Amino acid sequence: MESSVQQKIIQDLLPQKFGRKGKLWVAGLLFFCALGLAAYIHQLSKGLVVTAMRDYASWGIYISNFVFFVAISLVGSLISAVLKLSNVQWSTPLTRIAEIIAIAAITFAALIIIVDMGRPERFYNLFLHGRLQSPIIWDVIVITTYFIISILFLYFPLLPDFNLMLHTEKKQQLPFYKFYRFFGGFWKNTAKQIKVNKRAINLMAITIIPVAFSIHTVTSWLFATTYRPGWDSTNFGAYFISGAFLVGAGGVVIAMYVLRRAYSLDKYITFYHFDRIGKILVMLALIYLYFNVNEFLVPAFKMKKAEEEHLMGLFNGEYAGIFWFAITSSMLLPILILVFRKGRRPLPAFIAGSLVVVGSWFKRYLIVTPTLLHPFLPMHDVPSDYLRYFPSWEEWAIAIGSLAGMLLIVTLFARIIPIIPIQETITEIEKHEKV
Amino acid sequence: MMNTNDTSRREFLAAGLLAGVALAGCSSRSNPFQTGDTDLVKPSGKMVKLLSVDGEVIEVDEAFLKPVPDLPPVSNEAARAGIKGKKFVMVIDLSRCKSLKKCQTACNHMHQVHPGQNWIKVYPMQDADHTAPYWQPTTCMHCDEPPCVKVCPVDATFKRQDGIVLIDSDRCIGCRFCMAACPYSTRVFNWGDPGLSPEVAAQPYSCETSIPQKVGTVGKCDFCPDMVREGKLPHCVSACPNGVFMFGDILEDTVTNGDETFRFSDLIRDKAGYRLMEDLGTKPSVYYLPPVNRNFPFKNEEGAEQTKKS
Structure with missing residues (x-):
């Protein structure tokens, strides 16, 4: 291949400085992060009493946000590992985006769980007195593992890109030159290094799949290991995993659209990519719909007394609005949009992706709180504000702050490292030219 | 003898x-x-x-001559181990309860439970439209297969050899998994500052007294193991004027409400005692005697509306 083409690709894909919009975006995210941090400091001084959680609704949007983050982080394994192992070529430009989303999400999943703790300063007890029989310990183990593998899975394919950037003409002017040199300086593109790296990435692609399945299955078990109606379900692991792949893919579509526009990546993230990921989204939404039918129709057919209160609350009662919105927004509408070729163009796909993500966020809320407000024994002998749950401003601020924080990490990664793998893109094009 | x-x-x-x-x-x-x-x-x-x-x-x-039982205070180790050779049970006689809630008041006072919260709840129950309403006081069930203990990640809530399930508020991280796991909704959380008087706050903490309550940790009925160690009855038992609560040791096969003492096995057999949510397999240590031949008619002034709503 001519090196001018190669130079063009490198130039196109090098991290770019923030424009005016980019700066505004970052400033906005920082503002929400700061607001969330302020709310958390307030919570630390007063205790969890500043939240709207009480003895019945003892978990609220912190936990549903946690589930949401864990869910969206699964996309790293979907795009980078599942598609890679199935020899899908078109997903190459999306792998890094997916991996960055995974890392950002899993980071905030861990943080938000600490936010939810009544005594966060005793976190070390998990290591000092940890008991393997508790699903929380399983979650700590698998989430840590997933985080580390995801970092490596982002890092290994980056090495050739670091090397490329360190050898560009204007390398000294690159703002993160020292960063690249520190992390990628040892990479000399030798045949041996390339071989080792390739093997490592393949190994990683295989190991990350069971770990990814574990993190969300174990997260579902935090609920399914209890007796409560709405949680006591053997369907829960599969239900959570399928929902996670859906919301993660939705997140990737959003990121694809935004980054494509922000960095003019039209040549690299094409209509073809939107078409493909759109089809995948339809498939994932159908799978999730299938598990939802299982999750709700089977207990609704029997209507056991304890389940009945919970289910009627969702179908027809106080949560009906959110419930039908979540089902429509995260599954029905996206399927309806993306099933058509025109619906898989960038803009409608972006809209469908956004619907998926927003609907999924509310879906997680519905998984956590309504169940807690339908205990076996009737709610009794408590103050009246214990009988319902609507998040306090501190909870909203922290939840929004954590979402902003996740977007901030994605944004900063996109600023520092090439958001589309340069070396892999060049290799792909070379391959095509040979054919 | x-x-x-x-x-x-x-x-x-x-x-x-x-x-x-x-x-x-x-x-x-x-x-x-x-x-x-x-x-x-x-x-x-x-x-x-x-x-x-x-x-x-x-x-x-x-x-x-011996030191008083309060001295020296029970070590954390001893409090976690429990009393050897004992297996405590409670029997709650629903036919005697008229929801005076003296049990609740005494319990809240002795354990400095946060105002508004209760370790003992007295439920107005009616299982179906045409079945009889009755009062059902609930304590912690001190299950033999405690779901709360199963899920606790740090061994902050634990099962002792004498059957009592306790919480170590010095270790609890406040994750509230135990609250989600408990099917009897028996656990409460110290959401904010427990608002204790300086004298109470200054007491040395023990999982057997459960005081002083600590912010950000879970609390619940503890079967008053501090009283039990002294050979006394839990506060709810002695506070009830109707003798609803009977406490004792299943190995000795005796339970007492202070006034009357019964052979546990006879009582359960003769009055067809049962446990709550037997189907869940939690194996509670609290037994109920059905609300038959009642001492009082069921009159629900304060609870009626609330139950309907919930």
Whole structure:
């Protein structure tokens, strides 16, 4: 291949400085992060009493946000590992985006769980007195593992890109030159290094799949290991995993659209990519719909007394609005949009992706709180504000702050490292030219 | 047999009164709480004059002197292990309950439970439209297969050898998984500052007294193991004027509400005792006697609306 083409690709894909919009975006995210941090400091001084959680609704949007983050982080394994192992070529430009989303999400999943703790300063007890029989310990183990593998899975394919950037003409002017040199300086593109790296990435692609399945299955078990109606379900692991792949893919579509526009990546993230990921989204939404039918129709057919209160609350009662919105927004509408070729163009796909993500966020809320407000024994002998749950401003601020924080990490990664793998893109094009 | 027990108890109490002064040099190395410990002590022949609880001056052999049961405070290790050779049970007789809630008041007061929260709840229950309503007081069920203990990541809530399930508020991280796991909604959380008086807050914490309550940790009915250690009844049992609660040791096959004592197995057999949510397999230590032949008619003034809503 001519090196001018190669130079063009490198130039196109090098991290770019923030424009005016980019700066505004970052400033906005920082503002929400700061607001969330302020709310958390307030919570630390007063205790969890500043939240709207009480003895019945003892978990609220912190936990549903946690589930949401864990869910969206699964996309790293979907795009980078599942598609890679199935020899899908078109997903190459999306792998890094997916991996960055995974890392950002899993980071905030861990943080938000600490936010939810009544005594966060005793976190070390998990290591000092940890008991393997508790699903929380399983979650700590698998989430840590997933985080580390995801970092490596982002890092290994980056090495050739670091090397490329360190050898560009204007390398000294690159703002993160020292960063690249520190992390990628040892990479000399030798045949041996390339071989080792390739093997490592393949190994990683295989190991990350069971770990990814574990993190969300174990997260579902935090609920399914209890007796409560709405949680006591053997369907829960599969239900959570399928929902996670859906919301993660939705997140990737959003990121694809935004980054494509922000960095003019039209040549690299094409209509073809939107078409493909759109089809995948339809498939994932159908799978999730299938598990939802299982999750709700089977207990609704029997209507056991304890389940009945919970289910009627969702179908027809106080949560009906959110419930039908979540089902429509995260599954029905996206399927309806993306099933058509025109619906898989960038803009409608972006809209469908956004619907998926927003609907999924509310879906997680519905998984956590309504169940807690339908205990076996009737709610009794408590103050009246214990009988319902609507998040306090501190909870909203922290939840929004954590979402902003996740977007901030994605944004900063996109600023520092090439958001589309340069070396892999060049290799792909070379391959095509040979054919 | 009865007589000897009486004397030893009197000696015991009297000794306790002066323990602080008279026993400064007494060794507490042998476990003073061990059952039957008194029998092993040989009289030394040296008598000490003491003032008994009812104002009589009595003479006690020095060898029988012991520190009061509160001293030294039970170590965390001992509190976690529980009392050897005991297996505590409670029987709640629904036919005697008229929702006076004296149990609740006493419990809340003795454990400094946060205002508004309750460890003991008295539910107005009606299982179906045409079945009889009744009052159902609930404590912690102290399950033999406790779902809360299963899920606790740090061993902050634990099952003792005497059957009691306790919480170590010095270790609890406040994840509230136990609250989600408990099907009896028995656990409460200290969402904010527990609002204790300085005297209470200054007390040394023990999982057996559950005080002082600590912000950011879970609390629940503890079967008053501090009282039980002293051979006394839990506060709810002694506070109930109708004798609803009976407490005892299943290994001794006896339960008592303070006034009456029953053979546990007879009581459960004769009155068809049962446990709550048996189908879940939690194996509670709290048994219920059905609300038949009631002492009081069911009158629900305060609870009616609330139950309907929930």
